[in-house]
Amino acid sequence: MTTTTSSTGEQGATGRAGVGGVLGAYLALTKPRVIELLLITTIPAMFLAERGIPPLGLVLxxxxxxxxxxxxxxxxNCVADSDIDAVMDRTKSRPLVSYRVPRGHALVFGIALSVLSFAVLWTGANLLAAVLASAATLFYVFIYTLVLKRRTSQNIVWGGAAGCMPVLVGWAAVTGTVGWPALVMFVVVFLWTPPHFWSLAMKYRADYERAGVPMLPVVATPRQVSVRILVYSWATVMSTLLLIPVTSWIYVCCALGIGAVFLVVAQQLHRGVRRGRAVNPMRLFHLSNSYLSALFLALAVDAAVGLPVLG
Incomplete structure (x- = not known):
């Protein structure tokens, strides 16, 4: 009976939606804001690999x-997590939950995008870039979504590796290899992901608990979470300094300045939790987005300007 009702709901919602609504629903499946953040790290990686401005066609x-x-x-991910999304306030309006896109259509859409991505990167860039992008998709879906997310509080730590792959894709697209600066950028994003996501999970702890997802704030005390956020924040900022040998004073000054702001806000969150005060973890979440964007923008500008590197 439940299956029939869901199917009817999907058909009814799809039938009532206009072309614009349908296209908007499929676009929402891709989570454009997440894509935007990933691409912000790709372009600077290409600039740094080129040590200048890479060909516009290759960038596109x-x-x-x-x-x-x-x-x-x-x-x-939306297909696999539709049951979770249905019980979380933050995600209950997603296309599959609201029956704006049939589940089977979403599955075909996701697979088709992956195939097209591989073809575009292979023909327009090189095979390594295509393989790395596909590996990121497979890791995110099969390792993070289907294995780690529902089983361990370290889900986002290891699952976040998929979100680090764009820097490798960008570097590989320019050079056909994966150099050590690309690996350092991978580490920077890897270490940045836990404080970014745990601060969001602190805000939506009740959502994750209701959905049965063991995000760290669900299974640990607020103080334990804030300590780990602070540790990973320090590790993130320290790791950015490993790029000094391939950058100039422009990047170094920016990395130190914005890194200091990031650490201050992480410390304020921890201090508030430790003292039992009401805290706003979303302040760190939003700042972490700005921090990563500014850091990689500094990398791109540094490479484009072409000043002598410090290493």
């Missing part, structure tokens, strides 16, 4: 292919 191909890969991973 890499962005299109990368956006398709990320959109594929997000759409398939």
């Amino acid at each position: 191909v890499t962005l299109v292919g990368g956006a398709m890969a990320a959109g594929s991973a997000n759409a398939l």
Whole structure:
């Protein structure tokens, strides 16, 4: 009976939606805001790999292919997590939950995007970039979504590796290899992901608990969470300094300045939790977005200007 009702709901909602509504629903499946953040790290990686401004055509191909890969991973995540999304206030308006996109259609859409991404990157960039993008999609769907997310509080730590792949894709698109600066950028994003996501999970702890997802704030005390956020925040800022040998004073000054702001806000969150005060973890969440964007923008500007590197 439940299946019949859901099917009817899907058909009814789809039938009532206009073309714009349908296209908007499919776009929402890809989680455009997440894609935007991933692409913000791709372009600077390409600039740093080129040590200048890479060919515009290559940048566009890499962005299109990368956006398709990320959109594929997000759409398939929506398919796998539709039961979780249905009970969380933050996600209950997503297309599958609200029957704006049939589940089977979303699955085909996600797979098609992945195939197209591979083709675009292989023909427009190189095979390595295509393989890395596809590997990120497979890791995010099969390792993070289907294995880690519902089983361990360390889900976002290891699952976040998929979100680090765009820097490798961007570097590989320019050079055909994966150099050590690309690996350092991978580490920066890897270490940045836990404080970014745990601060969000602190805000929506009740959502994750209701859905049975063991995000760290669900299974640990607020103080334990804030300590780990602070540790990972320090590790993130320290790791950004490993890029000094391939950058100039422009990047170094920016990395130190914005890194200090990031650490101050992380420390304020921890201090508030430790003292038992009401805290706003979303302040760190939003700042973490700005921090990563500004850091990678500094990398791009530094590479484009072409000043002598410090290493």
